[in-house]
Amino acid sequence: MKELKLMKGNEALAEAAIRAGCDAYFGYPITPQSEVLEYLSREANNRTGMTVLQAESEIASINMVYGAAGTGKKVMTSSSSPGISLMQEGISYIACAELPCLLVNVNRGGPGLGTIQPAQGDYFQSVKGGGHGDYRLIVLAPSTVQEMADFVGLSFELAFKYRNPVLILTDGALGQMMEKVELKPQMSREFKELEWATTGRKNGNGRVITSLHLKPDEMEVLNHHLQKKYREIEKNEIRYQAINCEDADYIIVAYGLVARICQKSADLAREKGIKVGVFRPITLFPFPYQQLKEVASNKKGILDVEMNSGQMIEDVRLALEGSVPVRFHGRMGGIVPSPEEILDKLEEKFIGGAV
Amino acid sequence: MSEKKMLDDQHYEEMIQEESICINDNIVYEAPKSALYDTPMHYCPGCGHGVVHRLLAEVIEEMGILNDVIGVAPVGCSVLAYNYLNIDMSEAAHGRASAVATGIKRVLPEKLVFSYQGDGDLAAIGTGETIHTCNRGENILIIFINNGIYGMTGGQMAPTTLPDMKSTTSPFGRDVITMGAPLKMTDLVAQLPGTYYVTRQSVHKPTNVRKMKKAIQKSFEYQKQNKGTCFIEVVSNCPSNWKMTPVESNKWLEDNMLPYYPLGDLKTPDGK
Ligand SMILES: Cc1ncc(C[n+]2csc(CCOP(=O)(O)OP(=O)(O)O)c2C)c(N)n1
Numbered sequence: 001m002k003e004l005k006l007m008k009g010n011e012a013l014a015e016a017a018i019r020a021g022c023d024a025y026f027g028y029p030i031t032p033q034s035e036v037l038e039y040l041s042r043e044a045n046n047r048t049g050m051t052v053l054q055a056e057s058e059i060a061s062i063n064m065v066y067g068a069a070g071t072g073k074k075v076m077t078s079s080s081s082p083g084i085s086l087m088q089e090g091i092s093y094i095a096c097a098e099l100p101c102l103l104v105n106v107n108r109g110g111p112g113l114g115t116i117q118p119a120q121g122d123y124f125q126s127v128k129g130g131g132h133g134d135y136r137l138i139v140l141a142p143s144t145v146q147e148m149a150d151f152v153g154l155s156f157e158l159a160f161k162y163r164n165p166v167l168i169l170t171d172g173a174l175g176q177m178m179e180k181v182e183l184k185p186q187m188s189r190e191f192k193e194l195e196w197a198t199t200g201r202k203n204g205n206g207r208v209i210t211s212l213h214l215k216p217d218e219m220e221v222l223n224h225h226l227q228k229k230y231r232e233i234e235k236n237e238i239r240y241q242a243i244n245c246e247d248a249d250y251i252i253v254a255y256g257l258v259a260r261i262c263q264k265s266a267d268l269a270r271e272k273g274i275k276v277g278v279f280r281p282i283t284l285f286p287f288p289y290q291q292l293k294e295v296a297s298n299k300k301g302i303l304d305v306e307m308n309s310g311q312m313i314e315d316v317r318l319a320l321e322g323s324v325p326v327r328f329h330g331r332m333g334g335i336v337p338s339p340e341e342i343l344d345k346l347e348e349k350f351i352g353g354a355v
Numbered sequence: 356m357s358e359k360k361m362l363d364d365q366h367y368e369e370m371i372q373e374e375s376i377c378i379n380d381n382i383v384y385e386a387p388k389s390a391l392y393d394t395p396m397h398y399c400p401g402c403g404h405g406v407v408h409r410l411l412a413e414v415i416e417e418m419g420i421l422n423d424v425i426g427v428a429p430v431g432c433s434v435l436a437y438n439y440l441n442i443d444m445s446e447a448a449h450g451r452a453s454a455v456a457t458g459i460k461r462v463l464p465e466k467l468v469f470s471y472q473g474d475g476d477l478a479a480i481g482t483g484e485t486i487h488t489c490n491r492g493e494n495i496l497i498i499f500i501n502n503g504i505y506g507m508t509g510g511q512m513a514p515t516t517l518p519d520m521k522s523t524t525s526p527f528g529r530d531v532i533t534m535g536a537p538l539k540m541t542d543l544v545a546q547l548p549g550t551y552y553v554t555r556q557s558v559h560k561p562t563n564v565r566k567m568k569k570a571i572q573k574s575f576e577y578q579k580q581n582k583g584t585c586f587i588e589v590v591s592n593c594p595s596n597w598k599m600t601p602v603e604s605n606k607w608l609e610d611n612m613l614p615y616y617p618l619g620d621l622k623t624p625d626g627k
C-alpha cells in the first residue's frame with residue numbers, strides 16, 4: 001500500500017535519508033534547512049541506529065563526512081548557502097579522494113549573509129566546481145517535495161556508482177513548503193565492505209584515503225582519471241523534463257522551484273494562444289546540452305528564468321550555440337517570480353514591446 | 356669507492372662474523388616489520404616525527420591491533436605518515452584531523468582511531484575542532500606534535516612558538532604583546548570533561564621514548580574501554596627550521612621548550 005504523508009520538503013528529505021539506510025548525518029544549524037538536522041535528531045537513531053551529530057561548524061561537518069565516507073558508509077550533510085561556502089575545501093578533498101556522499105544545499109538569497117528566502121545564486125558554485133581544482137559534483141535539482149525525498153536514494157546510488165559526491169541543490173521554498181509525498185519502504189543499513197575503504201587493514205597492506213600526490217605527473221594522471229569519470233557521468237546520467245515542448249513556439253528553461261512556476265506561466269500563455277513549453281534540467285551537472293539543443297531547435301525564442309542574475313543561462317547559451325535567440329529574466333535576493341510576471345517578460349522580450 | 360675503504364668494509368664484516376654476535380639470543384631490538392614499511396622516511400635527520408611513528412608502529416604491532424586501527428594524518432610534515440605506517444589511514448585537510456577522526460569513529464565505533472597532528476594544525480587552524488572533539492569526549496587518541504614551529508611550510512611562527520623565539524614570520528623574535536603568548540592547548544583540553552587521559556611527553560632521550568610508548572599503549576587500552584578522548588602532546592623538535600644540528604636541537608628543547616611545556620601527566624584516570 002502507498003504510504004502518503006503531508007510533509008515539509010526538508011523533513012521529507014530527512015525521512016527519505018533514514019529510509020534509504022543512511023548511516024550518518026553530520027550538520028550545523030542554518031535557516032532554511034535546520035529541520036533536516038532537527039528531524040533526524042528526533043527520528044533517526046532510535047529507528048535505525050543512524051548516527052546524527054551536530055558539529056561545531058560546517059567545516060567540521062564536512063570533514064566528519066570525509067572521514068566517515070572513507071569507510072564506505074552512507075553519509076550525508078546538509079546546509080544552506082553560507083554554510084556550503086564554508087565546506088568548499090572539504091568538498092574538494094572529498095571529490096579528489098573519490099568518496100561517495102550526499103550533500104544538500106537549501107539555497108538562500110546571497111551574497112554574504114543575504115536573506116533566508118529561496119534563491120538560486122549558488123548555481124555556479126554547485127555546478128562549476130565551488131572549491132579549488134578541477135572537480136565536479138553530480139548535481140540534482142528537485143522541484144517538488146516528492147523529488148526532495150526521491151532524490152536522496154538516487155543520490156546515494158549515483159554517489160556509490162561513481163565514487164563521487166552528489167549534491168541536491170534545492171531552495172528555501174522547497175525546503176519549507178508542505179506537500180503530499182509518497183514514501184519508500186525502509187531499507188536496511190546492512191554494510192558492504194568496499195575494497196578501497198579504510199575500515200582497518202585487510203590483506204596485510206594499509207589502505208589510504210588521500211588527495212595528495214606530490215609528483216605532478218601522478219597528479220595529472222589522477223586528474224585524467226577524474227575527467228574520464230565525469231565524461232562517463234555525462235554520457236549516462238543526464239536527466240531532464242520537457243513539458244509541452246513539441247508544438248511550442250517558445251521554451252522557458254528553468255530548474256528547481258522556478259521550473260514549476262514556469263509551468264503555470266506556460267499554461268497561462270496557452271490560454272492566451274501563445275504556445276509555450278518548459279524545459280527543466282534535473283541534473284545540473286551533467287547538464288542536458290544536447291537534449292536542450294534538440295528540443296529548442298526551430299523555436300522562436302528561449303526564455304531562461306532563474307532566481308539569480310543569470311547563471312544557468314551560460315549553459316543554455318552553450319547548448320544552443322546561437323541557434324535560437326535566448327533572453328533572461330531573473331529575480332534576486334530571495335524574491336520568487338510570479339507566473340504572470342514571467343509570462344509578461346516572455347511577451348515583452350519576444351512578442352512585442354521593448355526588449 | 357677506494358680500495359682502502361673496501362678493505363675496511365671487508366675487515367669489518369669478517370670481524371662481525373668471527374665474533375658472531377648477530378644471533379637470535381642477542382637481538383635486543385627489531386623494527387616493527389608488520390606495522391612499519393621498510394622504506395626510508397622523508398623526515399629531516401634528528402626529527403621527532405620518525406621516532407613517534409616508530410613507537411606507534413611498535414605499540415600497534417605489540418598490541419596486535421594492526422587490523423583494528425585507523426589513523427588520520429593532516430597536512431603538515433607528517434601528512435605522508437601513511438607511507439610509513441602499514442595500517443589503514445586517511446589524509447586530512449589542514450586542521451581537520453580530529454573532525455575526520457570523529458567521522459570515522461562514529462561510524463566504526465569498534466575500531467581504534469587516532470589522529471596525528473602538528474601544532475599549526477591542532478592549535479591554530481584546527482583549534483575549534485580540537486576543543487570540540489575533546490569536549491564531546493570522542494573515543495579517539497589525539498597525538499599532538501609540538502615542535503614550536505610550522506615545519507612543512509618552512510619555519511613560520513606557530514601558536515606554540517616560544518616568547519622571543521625567532522621564526523621566518525617573527526624574525527625579531529615572538530613579541531607576546533603583538534603576537535600573543537604561546538598557546539598551551541594541552542592544559543586547555545585537560546580542563547574539558549570529555550578528555551580521559553591527557554599527558555605531555557617527549558622523545559628526545561631514551562627514557563622519554565619509553566614513557567611515550569607507555570602513553571600510547573595506555574591510550575589505546577582506554578579507547579578499547581570507551582573512556583573518552585586521550586590526548587598526548589609530544590614536545591618535539593624541528594632541527595631544520597630551528598637551524599640546529601639534531602643534538603643541538605634536543606639540548607635547546609630541554610633548555611627552552613620544557614620549562615614552558617613541562618613534561619608529565621595533566622589528567623589521569625585516578626584523578627592525579
Ligand atoms: C587551508 C590550508 N592553509 C594552509 C596550508 C599550508 N600549510 C601546510 S602545513 C602548514 C603548517 C604545518 O605546521 P604544523 O601543523 O605545526 O606541522 P609540522 O609541519 O610542523 O609537523 C601550513 C600552514 C594548507 N595546506 N592548507
Ligand code: SF4
Binds near residue numbers: 398402506507593595
Ligand atoms: S621540517 Fe622540521 S618537522 Fe619537518 S621533517 Fe624536518 S625537522 Fe621534522
